[in-house]
Amino acid sequence: MAIEQCEILILGGGPVGLSTAAELAWRGRKPVMIDDTNGVVDHPRAGGIGIRTMEHFRRWGISDEIRNCGFNLDLPLNQRFCTGVVGLELGVARYPSMRETTPLPTTPEMIARCRQMWLDPILAKTARALGADLRHRKRLERFEQDEEGVTCDILDLDSGERSQIRAQYMIACDGVNSGVRKTLGIEMQGEVLGNTVSVLFRSNIRELAPEPSERFIVINQEGVYGNITAMDGYDLYRFIMRGPNEFTMEGFDAEQAIRKAINAPDADVEVISVRPWRRSQLLADTYRVGRVFLAGDAVHVMVPTGGFGANTGIGDAVDLGWKLDAVLSGWGGSHLLDSYFTERHPAAARSINAALVNFKGWTPTSGLSLLYDESEAGAKARVKIGRELVDATAKEWDSSGVSLGYAYGGSPIVVDDGSTPPPDDPGFYVQTARPGHRAPHVWLDEGQSTIDLFGRGFLLLRFDGDDPAEAKALLDAATARGVPLALKDIRNEAARKAYERRLCLVRPDGHVAWRGDALPEPGSLLDTITGA
Ligand SMILES: Cc1cc2nc3c(=O)[nH]c(=O)nc-3n(C[C@H](O)[C@H](O)[C@H](O)COP(=O)(O)OP(=O)(O)OC[C@H]3O[C@@H](n4cnc5c(N)ncnc54)[C@H](O)[C@@H]3O)c2cc1C
Incomplete structure (x- = not known):
């Protein structure tokens, strides 16, 4: 063969x-x-x-x-904590629809x-x-x-x-x-947290819900019962059972479980598929x-x-x-x-x-005994539970720090410049050109970001100076080794400020390999950043 x-x-x-x-x-x-x-x-x-x-x-x-x-670009991405889709409201984290969402200043x-x-x-x-x-x-x-x-x-x-x-x-x-x-x-290494199930279904939830939402997180007196997530923003949804960790499929009735979460007898529910899965880290x-x-x-x-x-x-x-x-x-x-x-x-x-951390944030810590109580004390308990859940899960919905803030500071192919990293907050991204971090975004011209410059090879950004001789030794050494490296002069005050140094060498994946005000000896720099 x-x-x-x-x-x-x-x-x-x-x-x-x-x-x-x-x-x-x-x-x-x-x-x-x-x-x-x-x-x-x-x-x-x-x-x-x-x-x-x-x-x-x-x-x-x-x-x-x-x-x-x-x-559906017009569906508000609200995250609604409630006792049912049609049920008592506990709290709502309100977010605009995709159409109304605009980029953060740190990214295009x-x-x-x-x-x-x-x-x-x-x-x-x-x-x-x-x-x-x-x-x-x-x-x-x-x-x-x-x-x-x-x-x-x-x-x-x-x-x-x-x-x-x-x-x-x-x-x-x-x-x-x-x-x-x-x-x-x-x-x-790690642990299995429990067994659970995911059910894909169609429903008229959009007509029933008190306000349009991307997700309904349903709480009952035992804690979080499950969540319903809009898959297409129209009529396709996914229900995930939170429930006990020892969940088994035996006797599980998907339609009944979903009806319990929707809490409206006249809801349309058409189960498409049921998949058990294991929650683990x-x-x-x-x-x-x-x-x-x-x-x-x-x-x-x-x-x-x-x-x-x-x-x-x-x-x-x-x-x-x-x-x-x-x-x-x-x-x-x-x-x-x-x-x-x-x-x-x-x-x-x-x-x-x-x-x-997000997963743990979903768990109400107190007040569940008054969840359905019609008294003023019940109303107060619901507001308190809702506020607690909205606060505890805020970083799940606003996770720009997780998405953009990972950095390769300890990497052997990055040249540390001794500067202090910004705080690593999952919910808030602080842009920095510190070696190992994602090279910052700054708009250069309409529609063109600094990050659009990166990808094909290494790119040496120069924010101040135009002497062709300055980078010649590095560019020649790179050419001799076959390393794709180009020089790009940028005249832009915001970019100069964001990068903090005169020169910044960005890798093909858009992370900073080196920065400084004067280029070091080319051989050792190239050895380091190419893993020689
Ligand atoms: C309920 C739920 C919601 C999630 N939501 C998100 C989310 O919003 N955002 C997010 O980023 N992640 C989310 N995830 C996680 C995400 O689904 C996984 O991280 C992702 O699917 C992993 O992708 P993968 O390509 O590594 O593996 P998989 O998607 O599992 O793909 C592996 C592929 O390899 C194939 N395969 C395996 N063995 C062989 C073989 N021997 N020969 C040929 N083919 C083989 C399999 O059939 C499969 O097609 C979610 C997970 C769950 C359970």
């Missing part, structure tokens, strides 16, 4: 595998992706797209398409609602258009690696035929039950064994409160993408690929922690 050869085999066609394919293809590589599904998402999980992910999508040219995916993009039934096909179409080879209904049965590559045995699920692919590298984005992770013997000990890398849920799993799972995995894809491209192009150093774990493992730990 002839063995097909490829540079990179991506395993798994979820949001992370597809993003890895898009990122690598955007860089001119021709990855092959295999996935055992037919590519159609019939029960969406991810769907809250974070700002940083939207910035990556902007680079691939799809942020507008993601925003206009089909979600904003959050989006693009549920997976739209997200995955858009990512697949994008990856294909960029040159990735995506193959569905193919299953990886086994693999083995040696010093030169990874040999994968593939089963075609339709024809039953078996084939082999030999790749220089494999990236396993095969989800929470990753077979690759298990085969490699990689341990996960787990983080792998390593993201790489030899020529096999892992990304996404295969190495980090978090509770979905906040919607950080796929966003964190897409961050992995972007970090690994430019590094693998650099190594395959010949300019990436021998330590560059190791920095993938050094940089992304703490980023995942940070998301996991933020998600857990």
Whole structure:
């Protein structure tokens, strides 16, 4: 049997595998992706797209398409705490609709609602258009690696035929039950918090609810009963049972559970699909064994409160993408690929922690005995519970710090400048050009952000000075090593202030590698930032 050869085999066609394919293809590589599904998402999980992910999508040219995916742009994104969709109001965190949302001053993009039934096909179409080879209904049965590559045995699920692919590298984005992770013997640290269930359904909730909302978080006297989330903003919803951790499917009546949460006898409820799932927070000990890398849920799993799972995995894809491209192009150093774990493992730990804080915030601490009480004391208790829940969950809805504020300060391929990092607040992003952080956004011209300059290679920004000789030694040294590096002079006072130094060297993923007022010796700088 002839063995097909490829540079990179991506395993798994979820949001992370597809993003890895898009990122690598955007860089001119021709990855092959295999996935055992037919590519159609019939029960969406991810769907809250974070700002940083939207910035990556902007680079691939799809942020507008993601925003206009089909979600009702006029639905206010209110988060309503109540005893039922039709029930007593406890508190409401009010947010504008997608159409009325405007970007924060620190980014050209904003959050989006693009549920997976739209997200995955858009990512697949994008990856294909960029040159990735995506193959569905193919299953990886086994693999083995040696010093030169990874040999994968593939089963075609339709024809039953078996084939082999030999790749220089494999990236396993095969989800929470990753077979690759298990085969490699990689341990996960953390805990399983409980079993639960997700139900997709159609309903006329929009006609019944006292005010339009994206989410109804239903509280009863035992605590949080569950939540109903608008999936398309019209009539498609998802119910997630919060309930006891020891939930089992035995005797579970999805329609009845949803009716209890809606609390209106005349509600239309059409159950589409029911999926049990496990709420856990787990983080792998390593993201790489030899020529096999892992990304996404295969190495980090978090509770979905906040919607950080796929966003964190897409961050992995972007970090690994430019590094693998650099190594395959010949300019990436021998330590560059190791920095993938050094940089992304703490980023995942940070998301996991933020998600857990959000999860705990959903739990009312007192007053539940008066929840349905019609007296003045009951009304006061409800207001108090509502206020407590709205305050405790504020960082779940305003999570710009989680999305934009992760940084690679301790990375071996970043040159620390000794400056103090800004506070790491999940709910508030402070922009900084400190090495390791995301390079700041400043509008340069209408529609053009500083972050639109980044991506293809390293970029040296110069805010003050125009002497062509100044960067010549660095540019020449980079050319001699084949490192893609360009110089960009920026005459913009706001940008100069945001970057705080005369010179700033930005990596292909838009993070700062080095900054200063005078360039250091080029050889050692290039050695460090390329992982030589
Ligand atoms: C209720 C809920 C809501 C969520 N909401 C959000 C949100 O709003 N935002 C967010 O960012 N995240 C959210 N998440 C998390 C998000 O869904 C996951 O983090 C994300 O789907 C992980 O993507 P992935 O590509 O790593 O893995 P997966 O999506 O699990 O994809 C893995 C793919 O690999 C395939 N595969 C596995 N083994 C093989 C094999 N041997 N051969 C071939 N193919 C294989 C699988 O079939 C699958 O298609 C939510 C999760 C839940 C449960």
